[in-house]
Amino acid sequence: MAKKKQAKKFMYAVGFYWEGDSGSVGCYASGSETFYGTMEDARNFQAYCQNQPDNKGKNKRTYKIFQLVEIPE
Numbered sequence: 184m185a186k187k188k189q190a191k192k193f194m195y196a197v198g199f200y201w202e203g204d205s206g207s208v209g210c211y212a213s214g215s216e217t218f219y220g221t222m223e224d225a226r227n228f229q230a231y232c233q234n235q236p237d238n239k240g241k242n243k244r245t246y247k248i249f250q251l252v253e254i255p256e
Contacts, residue, residue: 191221193222193250195217195250197218197246199211229247232246
């Protein structure tokens with residue numbers, strides 16, 4: 184049986200664009216606003232955020248995955 188390849192991990196946050204200002208992002212906070220994991224981890228957390236009770240009704244938000252990268256000085 185072939186060995187399963189290690190999934191690539193990266194820093195990410197799950198959040199939504201603030202209404203009326205597509206440059207601002209509101210991150211979902213659950214103990215930490217940033218996470219380190221695989222794309223599968225990120226998608227699972229995105230689904231969790233999307234299904235929270237406070238994300239129902241007319242003000243429903245669309246959560247997206249944002250990759251965090253260092254900005255060189």
